[in-house]
């Protein structure tokens with residue numbers, strides 16, 4: 001506990017350093033490095049727009065992410081639990097999973113009819129692979145005693161996937177979901193930098209184009225807060241669902 | 247009548263022979279204890295009977311059919327507590343009920359599960375999860391689940407090995423009560439390394455020698471039930487059973503000796 005609290009002290013410290021640096025910079029470069037107070041004012045003034053941007057961004061992130069998790073789990077559990085399927089898909093996983101999904105952004109925007117559809121698609125690709133790899137490896141490494149138990153109980157394939165492999169893989173799935181969530185945010189903002197007219201990434205890009213750096217920094221901080229909230233929510237869900245895993 | 251027959255079983259991991267030329271028949275309703283040292287191949291033997299592994303040579307027959315795969319007919323309680331940690335006790339047992347009584351509705355299944363849990367003294371813990379239970383409670387839960395499978399053959403792999411003496415004695419009594427109350431009686435194969443436990447429970451004791459595992463002796467225990475724990479230590483007939491078992495191990499090898507108080511061999 002004391003360690004956690006002392007960690008919180010880091011924030012005022014960082015703001016202090018920030019204010020100090022902004023103060024000692026030569027006047028001609030100050031507009032590039034706005035002081036905390038200027039950023040706070042910009043943040044306050046932009047809250048309405050930022051909220052609209054959040055809604056627009058979430059309309060992309062949530063469907064893309066949820067679809068990715070569902071597909072990755074539904075597909076990954078049977079693949080991981082079936083030896084031939086695991087071997088069959090291993091080369092694809094090795095080649096496709098490490099491709100940085102940002103490379104798909106321009107093509108997806110060109111290919112799909114609306115910006116929203118293409119952004120959902122890239123978020124989907126970015127979040128899918130980490131969750132899929134987690135589901136596959138989790139379902140492939142179910143402890144022997146659980147597999148033996150399932151066999152003695154006479155479980156069929158489907159029952160094994162649903163009642164044993166899925167649960168045993170859940171810790172690995174959640175690890176993948178954490179990585180996938182971070183990926184989803186990166187892809188969302190990259191996509192918005194490219195092609196959106198609303199959204200958090202668009203907000204940052206827009207004010208950078210106008211050299212309104214207080215607003216731009218405010219947008220970065222706000223986006224950080226949104227990301228942090230989403231990750232915290234995910235961690236809560238994980239704690240709830242993995243109560244048995246101690 | 248013979249329910250289980252092992253015909254000249256050999257089992258090896260690679261070129262390491264674990265069980266060698268093992269033949270055995272078990273009668274319907276018999277309580278057979280397999281006694282042997284740690285690492286002697288007792289778990290391996292039960293896995294073969296359960297159908298979780300296949301013998302390298304030889305065959306196993308249960309109810310006149312060759313054992314080729316696991317089946318709810320041959321329920322097993324594993325050495326380590328093997329309930330699914332993500333399900334409550336009741337749901338764990340209900341999974342077994344779903345196999346033995348597939349026609350029941352979901353609600354009836356859970357009620358049956360609760361009955362099995364009451365039978366092992368876990369009526370109040372039905373909604374708990376394995377991580378919330380003590381070792382003894384988990385092992386009772388595993389027993390309840392295996393009973394709920396309705397298997398005519400029960401395979402128990404040192405089920406009380408990790409328990410303190412008090413809990414172990416309680417669960418031994420419970421197991422005997424359940425076994426004696428059922429008609430027809432289930433056939434039980436109970437694995438242990440503890441002579442006292444073997445003498446208390448068994449109709450017959452098979453002494454398993456290690457490296458490679460083979461049957462080195464067989465003692466029929468004719469003492470009436472219920473048997474008192476005190477008699478097992480002091481009574482004349484049990485002293486001679488004990489001596490007979492120890493003789494099996496002494497005959498075979500000097501550095502193998504059986505330990506009477508459960509400390510291992």
Ligand SMILES: Nc1ncnc2c1ncn2[C@@H]1O[C@H](COP(=O)(O)OP(=O)(O)O)[C@@H](O)[C@H]1O
Pocket residue numbers: 259264282283284285286287288289290291
């Ligand atoms: N998967 C395995 N691969 C190789 N050797 C094994 C494996 N499982 C068990 N053994 C060996 O087989 C022997 C018998 O093991 P086991 O049947 O568990 O003995 P016990 O239950 O009597 O303690 C041990 O020496 C053990 O090291």
Ligand SMILES: [Mg+2]
Pocket residue numbers: 285288289290325403404
């Ligand atoms: Mg063992």
